[in-house]
Amino acid sequence: MQRAAGMQLVKDAKAGDQTAFELLLRPLIEPGHRFASAMLHDPQAAEDAVQEASIKAWTKLHQLREGTEMRPWFLGIVANQCRSARRQRWWSVIKTAEPERGTEPPPEDAAGGADLRRAIRNLDHRDRTVLILYFYLDLPLQEISAATGSSPAAVRGQLYRAVHKLRPALAVEEA
Amino acid sequence: MENEARIRREIQQALDPVVRPAPWLADSIRESLGGLSTRRGWELVNSQSLGWSAARAAVAVLLILAVAAIFLVGSRALTRPHEVPAQPTVDPAVQHYRAVVDENFPVLEHQVVASLPAACGQVRAPACREQVLKTKEAAQKFQADLSGVSVPPQLQSIDADLRTGLADVVAGLDAMLLDLDHNNYDAFAKDGDALFSVKLYEVYPAAVAVDCWPKAAVEPLNSEGIFKLVCGEAPSPTSTQRYQPVAYADWGLLRMSINSTDQICADHSSLCRARTLETKRLSQQFLNDIGPLIVPPQLAPFDGELRQGLHDLIAALDDRVAAIDSGDTNRWDAANVSVDQVKFNVIAKAIEEMACWPKGVQIGDDSSSSAWPCTS
Numbered sequence: 001m002q003r004a005a006g007m008q009l010v011k012d013a014k015a016g017d018q019t020a021f022e023l024l025l026r027p028l029i030e031p032g033h034r035f036a037s038a039m040l041h042d043p044q045a046a047e048d049a050v051q052e053a054s055i056k057a058w059t060k061l062h063q064l065r066e067g068t069e070m071r072p073w074f075l076g077i078v079a080n081q082c083r084s085a086r087r088q089r090w091w092s093v094i095k096t097a098e099p100e101r102g103t104e105p106p107p108e109d110a111a112g113g114a115d116l117r118r119a120i121r122n123l124d125h126r127d128r129t130v131l132i133l134y135f136y137l138d139l140p141l142q143e144i145s146a147a148t149g150s151s152p153a154a155v156r157g158q159l160y161r162a163v164h165k166l167r168p169a170l171a172v173e174e175a
Numbered sequence: 176m177e178n179e180a181r182i183r184r185e186i187q188q189a190l191d192p193v194v195r196p197a198p199w200l201a202d203s204i205r206e207s208l209g210g211l212s213t214r215r216g217w218e219l220v221n222s223q224s225l226g227w228s229a230a231r232a233a234v235a236v237l238l239i240l241a242v243a244a245i246f247l248v249g250s251r252a253l254t255r256p257h258e259v260p261a262q263p264t265v266d267p268a269v270q271h272y273r274a275v276v277d278e279n280f281p282v283l284e285h286q287v288v289a290s291l292p293a294a295c296g297q298v299r300a301p302a303c304r305e306q307v308l309k310t311k312e313a314a315q316k317f318q319a320d321l322s323g324v325s326v327p328p329q330l331q332s333i334d335a336d337l338r339t340g341l342a343d344v345v346a347g348l349d350a351m352l353l354d355l356d357h358n359n360y361d362a363f364a365k366d367g368d369a370l371f372s373v374k375l376y377e378v379y380p381a382a383v384a385v386d387c388w389p390k391a392a393v394e395p396l397n398s399e400g401i402f403k404l405v406c407g408e409a410p411s412p413t414s415t416q417r418y419q420p421v422a423y424a425d426w427g428l429l430r431m432s433i434n435s436t437d438q439i440c441a442d443h444s445s446l447c448r449a450r451t452l453e454t455k456r457l458s459q460q461f462l463n464d465i466g467p468l469i470v471p472p473q474l475a476p477f478d479g480e481l482r483q484g485l486h487d488l489i490a491a492l493d494d495r496v497a498a499i500d501s502g503d504t505n506r507w508d509a510a511n512v513s514v515d516q517v518k519f520n521v522i523a524k525a526i527e528e529m530a531c532w533p534k535g536v537q538i539g540d541d542s543s544s545s546a547w548p549c550t551s
Contacts, residue, residue: 018208021208022205022208025204026201029200029201029204033194033197033200034194037190037193037194037195038190038193038194041193043193043195043197046197047197047200047203050200050204051200051203051204054204054208055204055208058208113188113189113192114189116185116186116189117189117190117193120186120189120190131186132186132190135182135183135186135187136186136187136190138183163182170182170185171185
């Protein structure tokens, strides 16, 4: 029933009903923002990425194929925005009088957390995307597959590789 | 399974601190969408009643508008408070030079960040070429204004960087114009990307450095990898403080150049050759920059590895160019692997070792990873 209502909203939004689109988008903004924040580690850039992804989703809604879930489709757009944001990262060059202290991790996780964040940042875009979608947003493999355009088996492989690369920074021994 | 749960928990604990609540985001997005709704409705209504080609034209117009809107949103980045700089100075020559930079840089920045991407969302649109020309004019005016000002001795090295960066911007824009003349839109996109990723990356730090003087524009250590230039303490006379910022800054540029070339060369794209030469130039520049610096004794072993790595990289890049020229794709692939291996196994390792010193680097089994933590 809920799925049918969702499909109707997609249909209405595709027909130009902005309210329908907003109803579809609203529950996706928070996960989109968490995802972008985890990808970029920069609050302003993350907000920009979600905002731009939302506009892109609205203008490209006609590309959403019938039967495709909105969440992975939208998160795929957010992922692309994050890639652009990192590629053009001189956007985020800001000039401030002194180094900002606010971005430093809280002392209690300064050791392990910072190393792991650094390791995650160093993953390439695809590995980072699947890792964060799976472990941080708890998305099932099927949805990650839809978001990234890879097969579930490929996603599983990417996840394995990503975790393997993170191993030195993880306290847990990899299986 | 339990292991997976623990990994999940660890990752969540590591990433939670970088997520800042943004309760205003939904409203902000809604506001942005409001401005687009009329145009979207226009497209939907009209494309149904028009023929295919007319509908495509309508979509093209819409795309231009949509991209413009996207970049208008993106350009909010420009309005972030630039709190800085201007350290009070009584030196009129510095004041004058700084005024020239402050007058020209924002114009060029706006062109590259906002006007150019907005107009070139539809690359065939005449407005795109017009904006490329306008951007070039802004860069050339910047160059001309700099030529007309006497450079204060204390800003000479920054001035040299700025001029080099501007020359690269102009060259990049010329390449984009040529791409347009040849209807080579793929090359245009790549050259545009290079303009963003590399060319202004050179100009921006110099412009910030002018503002910051007598402090220095520094990328703070432990900045969590987010590239932010801030006005910090000018490098002190100690050799460590001189050596490390240069090594990190040059490594940042070189790494970006290598990474942006990876896929292009793996695909055997015709762009690989030019990008490889650019990477070679940056490698040579890296060697030149650290050449005259006094190496702090504690970093000497890593410096040796770094220099050797840069020489090896240059050799691997030369080999790639030779492979491209000879049309030998097997050799090309082998050179790609060599570039990657030198980058990770030698240069990245040396840089990580410097960054971690006096701690060591815990190198994992996976030699393709650069995610090596410092030992505890």
